[in-house]
Amino acid sequence: MSLPTTSVTELFAPVKDDLHTLTDNLKQLVGARHPILYAAAEHLFEAKGKSMRPALVLLVSRATMSDRDITSRHRRLAEITEMIHTASLVHDDVIDSADLRRGMPTVNNSFGNRIAVLAGDFLFAQASWYLANLDHLEVVKLLSKVITDFAEGEIRQSLTAFDSDLTLEDYLEKSFYKTASLMAGSAKAAGVLSGVSQVQAEQLFNFGKHFGIAFQVVDDILDFTSSTETLGKPAGSDLKQGNLTAPVLFALEEHPQLRGLIEREFSEVGDLEKALELVHNSEGISRSRDLAKSHVKSAFTAIEWLPSSAPKQSLIGLTNYVLDRLY
């Protein structure tokens, strides 16, 4: 669990060429056919750090199959994963009226809601088309479930905004739907395409699930601890929008006065600042860190059975990297 910190680029090394091809394919797919979506596609598929999901799929593929047996279906699965993820980001930004993502203007900000809804629908549609053409019913079901989970996660987030009765369990479920489901479903799907056993496929699902939850918890911590500059979007924006994440839920146990601020939706001057201060003056951040750590640990356990290989080492390294982002 305590590998030396390596750069993400190094960790991606075993699938570097695959990722290159993938980015080109995705840009071509969207850009070539519809020039108006080209600019959108360009920055969508090139933004730094965006290739975590296809990298996981490709690493699982190579960790479960010899390099020469990796199929075009494994690669296509990685593309589908990135399409689904990108489509969900584009629609999320419409839903949240977000102006910035990773420091870049969002599609809705640059091109308006009209193009953003279209671009998201187009990507979801392409993903479902390529998915059907993988000719593998189990994989179709796994990824269709992911798409349903995204919608479910967004709806839950929407319905529970500013709801201070939200439990940690609700939060973890929502995080699974919004983030971990894609990593879990696609890691399992990669294994299924490699022909792993059913037990191993479940383990890959668990790996993706725990990786994804840890990833989301860390993201939620960073929303409190990072600067607007580092985040590429305004810091504290989750709380402002009533999206109650792990640090707030833990802080609520210590500081009941936080509840009132949330329930009046930070409507009075200074409310948001006061709430942020209460979170910082609580065990919220450190308990969230422990929560992320425990999921990282479960992720490690889930792939212990994989035979030693460079891709396996990268999977371990990327799982460590999830926590490294905090330091």
Place this chain on the structure above:
Amino acid sequence: MSLPTTSVTELFAPVKDDLHTLTDNLKQLVGARHPILYAAAEHLFEAKGKSMRPALVLLVSRATMSDRDITSRHRRLAEITEMIHTASLVHDDVIDSADLRRGMPTVNNSFGNRIAVLAGDFLFAQASWYLANLDHLEVVKLLSKVITDFAEGEIRQSLTAFDSDLTLEDYLEKSFYKTASLMAGSAKAAGVLSGVSQVQAEQLFNFGKHFGIAFQVVDDILDFTSSTETLGKPAGSDLKQGNLTAPVLFALEEHPQLRGLIEREFSEVGDLEKALELVHNSEGISRSRDLAKSHVKSAFTAIEWLPSSAPKQSLIGLTNYVLDRLY
């Protein structure tokens, strides 16, 4: 081709019970899980005339299979068809910033873009999930193609707004993507589930295609000839939004001055009124009627081979009804 005009209710008779169950199922599906989407679901799945697509699927199912052999997969296919259609309507209304549909406030109008994007995504997601669970790869592919076509149609409409170089062929292609693809793909899928031959499956596709194109052309004529009251949305709104349909494309051949008005996007006072007048003082409407008629005729030809039955008579009656809406 000249059946006496029958009411749609009578034509739906062979599948009346199926449609009842379908509406209940769909309302439950969306409404029960997410009360906030309930109001949306209610008016979405109950609006008058909305059940044309599932009715076609169910009629094709019963025309290609004996009543006792109709499977739950046929019924599920009808539900999926309605979900995809409804999802596309909800997103269309966001894209077009439409306030009214069939005289009812749109989802974006009543609940905002946020809920409308969510509701559409949720319906598309559910559709793709149920689709995968039909456990029939060919049907999954057929309907996934439909979802892709929707997005393609919307994008084309968006890209060619106010483009007076649009050809009739472009228009027909766009109409296929936006309307006919769903009817074609789902009619064929119903036949595939019934185990018809490949040639017959193709014929069912053609039936749906021509039915759908005729349906769209008639809709586009009605946008010029109906009152705002009958339409349930402002008359002439296609032209106003730069959506150039059959009547305009024909009128452009007679009245070149129409081009200028379109190209300046009706920016001067009285432009839109002048354009509408030019369309009415042209053969545009009657040539569009002939175009719709020719597709109705092709739709009839495509189902000649079906054995005589009450559902077949309903399919013929509904195809006639497409034109009846004009009188």
